[in-house]
Amino acid sequence: MPGIDPGFLCHRLAVCRDARPIAQKKRKMGDEKRKAANVEVQKLLHAKFIREVTYTTWLANVVLVKKSNGKWRMCTDYTDLNKACPKDAYPLPCIGRLVDGASGHAIFSFLDAYSGYNQIKMHPADEEKTTFITENANFCYKVMPFGLKNAGATYQRLMDKVFRDQIGRNIEIYVDDMVVKSNSMEDHAADLAEAFGALRKHNMRLNPEKCTFGVKGGKFLGFMLSSRGIEANRDKCQVVIDMWSPSNLKELQRLSGRLVALSRFLPRLGDKITLETPPTLTRPDPLNPLLIYLAVSDEAISSVLVQERGGSQVPVYFVSRLLQDAET
Structure with a gap:
């Protein structure tokens, strides 16, 4: 396979000058x-x-x-x-x-x-x-x-x-x-x-x-693209739906990472039920104004960006999170 001309681009290792070369010992294999x-x-x-x-x-x-x-x-x-x-x-x-x-x-x-x-x-x-x-x-x-x-x-x-x-x-x-x-x-x-x-x-x-x-x-990049807009990956949604409540730090970190990837689709990030029918997000039109709706309770805050399309409002992005102790 010819590959990229090194004169156009090649990979260099900028090894620190004071770094000591390390030769790992051979490990056993089955x-x-x-x-x-x-x-x-x-x-x-x-x-x-x-x-x-x-x-x-x-x-x-x-x-x-x-x-x-x-x-x-x-x-x-x-x-x-x-x-x-x-x-x-x-x-x-x-x-x-x-x-x-x-x-x-x-x-x-x-x-x-x-x-x-x-x-x-x-x-x-x-x-x-x-x-x-x-x-x-x-x-x-x-x-x-x-x-x-x-x-x-x-x-x-x-x-x-x-x-x-x-x-x-x-x-x-x-x-x-x-x-x-x-x-x-x-x-x-x-x-x-x-x-x-x-x-x-x-x-x-x-x-x-x-x-x-x-x-x-x-x-x-983990999202479903179509002419309608951006859809959540149903496989990722199902993984979160099927998860038990985390019992240790590693499981909590895994859950947090999965929720962050889906957060833009969820008006209520903490509710599993919203993962069963996540909305389709519309690609924002730079020529049309964006509208923002805010909702605040004693425990959480959330917002949604929407745009007018064909006489109705369609979602562009959701954001929600729990309030910290100092914020309540």
Whole structure:
């Protein structure tokens, strides 16, 4: 796979100068995991994503994680290397803005890059810092692997450069999530041709098995997009409905995270019953005024943004929360 021209963009590791290289001790693996790791290594060698190295200073173990389909995913434990690298503060897009910008269109295509991270080359000087241990040899990555601290920032930087003339106009991108949006099938054909032209120019490849073209709705960043607007992900709603009351801090944090993701749909965030029929949110029209309704009780405060559409008011966004002791 040709991949991105390193002269256009490659991944660098800004390892702190005073960081001491750490070589992890080899961890034991069961037979099933060891065989799965060997299979994955052979795939990476065949794709020319890795190469064998000797006398390395940084060394990490591989971690095998079972996927939902029963197959194994091989990851690398770059904990030590990541600690030695400062965070890349490249700005990621606001998810709310992307979802608002993509919703309300008639036709969508959802794109998925083929081994997206692996299409970006590692800088040659940093390749050997990614070395990992296997049963028979040590290998380093020639391409950007998963698990590196700033890989997401590098990928977003690539997407912003490749699609800078399209983002916000006919495509929305958050790291490796891409959606092409149009208001008619004729426009969509032209928008897809423009996107494919940008991909072809930079030797990027898509995974056809994970792409969906010319549909009226679909999932994007955990939300359901359609011409009607933004809908809550019913699977996420059902998970919260089926949950028992949290019995420890970890379960409480898990519940809080799930509720935050759904909060914009819920006029009463604390009531499970509202999750059974969450409203469809309308994409805000910048040319029409926004109306805000407030509701306050002794224990909570809530508000909803609405706009006039066709003689009726439609919701744009909900916000609600409990009042703290000092606020009651």
